[in-house]
Amino acid sequence: MSQSRATEEHAELTVENVGGIDTTEIAFSPGVTSLTGRNATNRTSLLQALMATLGSDRVSLKGDADHGEVALDLAGETYTRTLERRNGTVVFDGDPYLEDTEAAELFAFLLESNEARQAVARDDDLREVIMQPVDTAAVNAEIEQLEAEKRNLDDELDRLKSLDSRLPELETEKTRLEDRIEDKRAELDEKEAEIEDADESVDDTREQKNAFEDALDDLQDVRSDLEDVRYRIDTERESIGALEDERDELEANMTDLPETPAGDLDEIEAEIDRLRDHKQSLESTINQLQRILQFNEDLLDGDNPELHAALQDRESTGTETEGEALTDQLVEDTTVCWTCGSEVERDTIDDTLDSLRELRRDRSSKRNEVDAELDELTDRRDDLRGDRDRRERVDRKLDEVEREITQRESTLEELTDERSTLEDEIDEREAAVEELEGQEQSELLDRHKEANQLEFELGRLESDLDDVREEIASVEEDLDERDRLTDRREELQDELADLRTRIEQLEAEAVEAFNDHMETILGVLDYANIERIWIERTQQTVREGRRKVERGVFDLHVIRSTDEGATYEDSIAHLSESEREVTGLVFALAGYLVHDLHESLPFIVIDSLEALDSDRIAALVEYFEEYAEYLVVALLPEDAAALSDEYQRVTNI
Numbered sequence: 093m094s095q096s097r098a099t100e101e102h103a104e105l106t107v108e109n110v111g112g113i114d115t116t117e118i119a120f121s122p123g124v125t126s127l128t129g130r131n132a133t134n135r136t137s138l139l140q141a142l143m144a145t146l147g148s149d150r151v152s153l154k155g156d157a158d159h160g161e162v163a164l165d166l167a168g169e170t171y172t173r174t175l176e177r178r179n180g181t182v183v184f185d186g187d188p189y190l191e192d193t194e195a196a197e198l199f200a201f202l203l204e205s206n207e208a209r210q211a212v213a214r215d216d217d218l219r220e221v222i223m224q225p226v227d228t229a230a231v232n233a234e235i236e237q238l239e240a241e242k243r244n245l246d247d248e249l250d251r252l253k254s255l256d257s258r259l260p261e262l263e264t265e266k267t268r269l270e271d272r273i274e275d276k277r278a279e280l281d282e283k284e285a286e287i288e289d290a291d292e293s294v295d296d297t298r299e300q301k302n303a304f305e306d307a308l309d310d311l312q313d314v315r316s317d318l319e320d321v322r323y324r325i326d327t328e329r330e331s332i333g334a335l336e337d338e339r340d341e342l343e344a345n346m347t348d349l350p351e352t353p354a355g356d357l358d359e360i361e362a363e364i365d366r367l368r369d370h371k372q373s374l375e376s377t378i379n380q381l382q383r384i385l386q387f388n389e390d391l392l393d394g395d396n397p398e399l400h401a402a403l404q405d406r407e408s409t410g411t412e413t414e415g416e417a418l419t420d421q422l423v424e425d426t427t428v429c430w431t432c433g434s435e436v437e438r439d440t441i442d443d444t445l446d447s448l449r450e451l452r453r454d455r456s457s458k459r460n461e462v463d464a465e466l467d468e469l470t471d472r473r474d475d476l477r478g479d480r481d482r483r484e485r486v487d488r489k490l491d492e493v494e495r496e497i498t499q500r501e502s503t504l505e506e507l508t509d510e511r512s513t514l515e516d517e518i519d520e521r522e523a524a525v526e527e528l529e530g531q532e533q534s535e536l537l538d539r540h541k542e543a544n545q546l547e548f549e550l551g552r553l554e555s556d557l558d559d560v561r562e563e564i565a566s567v568e569e570d571l572d573e574r575d576r577l578t579d580r581r582e583e584l585q586d587e588l589a590d591l592r593t594r595i596e597q598l599e600a601e602a603v604e605a606f607n608d609h610m611e612t613i614l615g616v617l618d619y620a621n622i623e624r625i626w627i628e629r630t631q632q633t634v635r636e637g638r639r640k641v642e643r644g645v646f647d648l649h650v651i652r653s654t655d656e657g658a659t660y661e662d663s664i665a666h667l668s669e670s671e672r673e674v675t676g677l678v679f680a681l682a683g684y685l686v687h688d689l690h691e692s693l694p695f696i697v698i699d700s701l702e703a704l705d706s707d708r709i710a711a712l713v714e715y716f717e718e719y720a721e722y723l724v725v726a727l728l729p730e731d732a733a734a735l736s737d738e739y740q741r742v743t744n745i
Contacts, residue, residue: 101167103694103722105145109160110175111137111152116745124717124739125724128732134745135726136203139697142724143201144173146695147190150197150386151175153182164189166694190693195225199683200693200720204700205389208683209676212648214453215664218627219646222602222683228595235591242584245577252574255567262564269557276553280546287539304525311521312544318514319548321507328504332497339493345486352480360473367466374459381452388445598686599644603629605682613678613715617708623659624651625675648675669703674712681719694721701727706734713739 103120107113112134127135140151145164153160153175160175166189173186190196198208198221211221607626614622625648632645650662667675677698684690696716701709709731717723732741 104165105142106163107141109154109157110141110162113137118742120722121740122721124713126732126735126739126741127726128729128741128743136699138745139699139726142697145171145188147188147193148197148201149184153177195687195689196693198224199680200689200696202680202698208680212676212679213672218648219644225687231591238584238588245581249577252570255570259567262560266560269553269560273553276546276550280550283539283543283546287543307525308540311525314514314517314521315544318518321511321514325507328500332500335493335497342486342490349483350479352476357476360469364469367462371459371462374455378452378455381448385445385448599629601686602682603627605685606679609681610678613674616711616715619671621652623653673703690719696720697724699726706731710734
């Protein structure tokens with residue numbers, strides 16, 4: 093058994109005004125429950141009521157009721173759905189077992205109209221069915237997002253890699269600056285000692301000495317201001333040069349970026365709106381066809397007794413043979429038309445339904461074409477928007493750079509004027525000092541100038557040392573961050589590998605599951621001349637939007653054998669109805685398992701097995717029992733008789 097049963101408790105189902113059911117309560121035992129009865133005994137209505145509590149909307153409100161409800165007590169929890177008729181439409185509410193039923197509708201709710209069963213019968217694209225619950229667009233979007241993050245990490249790690257050699261360079265530069273600072277301080281100490289000695293040897297009056305020193309201090313202040321201005325001028329020139337380089341690069345980028353005429357975007361937006369309206373119209377048609385088909389299929393299955401009773405009353409006033417029951421007609425070759433009330437060949441109705449199914453497939457195909465065109469136009473629109481946004485960003489950046497260049501050029505001009513003013517002021521201050529100095533003062537002035545220059549150089553060296561120390565700290569911090577970034581990059585690689593192979597793995601698992609179960613089932617059911625039914629997974633180039641991508645394709649093969657023992661490949665169209673039904677159910681079982689529904693959904697429901705003989709139905713039910721905690725099957729009495737006596741039977745709904 094693929095999973096252990098989570099509980100041995102009964103599942104209690106309560107139904108009111110659903111399908112053809114007024115009220116009923118059913119307790120399902122773990123394992124197999126056979127809903128046993130003839131047509132028009134509400135078996136499918138009960139299955140749909142159960143499906144509704146699990147989350148399905150494929151259930152109808154009783155024709156003469158405005159309110160219906162279903163409830164399922166399972167493992168101590170109660171799951172409910174209500175149906176309300178409002179303005180001619182049935183509205184659902186409640187708290188069902190599943191929030192998302194897409195996979196369950198395909199692979200667990202196996203009524204006659206089930207898409208997985210029908211896909212095999214119609215030889216549809218099985219890969220498309222098995223992958224339907226997988227949001228491949230979201231997977232691809234996540235892949236693109238992770239790839240972008242990985243590229244950013246790669247760039248950052250490349251930058252950090254270059255820091256391995258940068259750190260020793262910075263340490264060397266730090267040591268060099270520290271040595272130079274030490275030497276410069278020694279020079280300054282020596283020069284200050286010379287100034288102190290010279291001060292003692294100058295024999296002037298206190299007033300003269302103070303005046304000279306004041307003039308000397310004023311000169312030094314102006315020289316310091318001049319050095320600051322010169323440094324700022326150099327900085328502004330470097331900044332302007334860098335900004336001009338950035339401007340040239342932005343202008344080159346602007347030249348490379350294509351222009352996006354507003355008219356092109358408007359046309360694409362209008363076409364997208366038109367296609368969306370067209371798609372909505374197609375989906376509305378598809379939904380209407382689905383409701384019509386479901387309604388007619390339910391009637392053919394005998395799951396709307398009110399309408400059948402009304403038709404029977406109508407027939408009783410006509411030429412109907414006395415004693416002939418409507419339910420008997422339904423299982424024969426003729427039935428009562430529920431539009432005109434006359435007796436018609438059932439094949440005629442089946443042909444009409446086949447035409448409606450073909451129309452639904454045609455509209456579904458057109459909807460897929462519209463989807464593809466929408467994807468392509470949306471990609472084109474996004475590209476154009478991206479080009480337009482990039483041009484706007486570059487244009488805004490160019491304006492910012494131009495403004496900053498203009499501002500810095502204005503500042504440079506002001507600094508240049510200030511430098512000229514300070515140079516003139518220095519000439520005046522030097523002249524004032526020369527008037528006050530004697531021979532000794534002249535030598536003292538020279539020493540002061542040298543000391544001032546040493547102080548200025550020492551200040552610059554200390555500033556450079558601070559910058560180097562800050563850069564060393566930043567590099568060390570970046571290098572510490574590298575380990576975290578490397579770990580994150582490895583995580584991204586694993587996530588990308590998982591995402592890139594997720595779809596491929598799911599396809600491979602589905603093919604393997606189908607082939608294994610099909611081989612076993614064929615052995616159990618003993619179809620005479622079928623050697624093997626198997627899926628081959630191949631690759632095909634398909635178009636997604638504007639891209640061509642490789643996508644898996646499922647090719648279903650039928651291998652038969654002759655009386656002489658030779659084997660040959662046959663087509664799906666040549667399978668008997670019984671063989672097609674078995675193949676469709678096994679395909680649904682494969683989907684049930686690969687999408688892990690056996691872990692999240694304890695029910696599989698099946699009806700419309702009349703194409704199989706009783707013994708094969710019994711064998712198939714026994715096989716499916718292994719994979720669901722609760723297997724609920726609608727069977728005719730003669731088919732149910734072949735089941736094990738251990739199975740639960742419900743005969744009164």
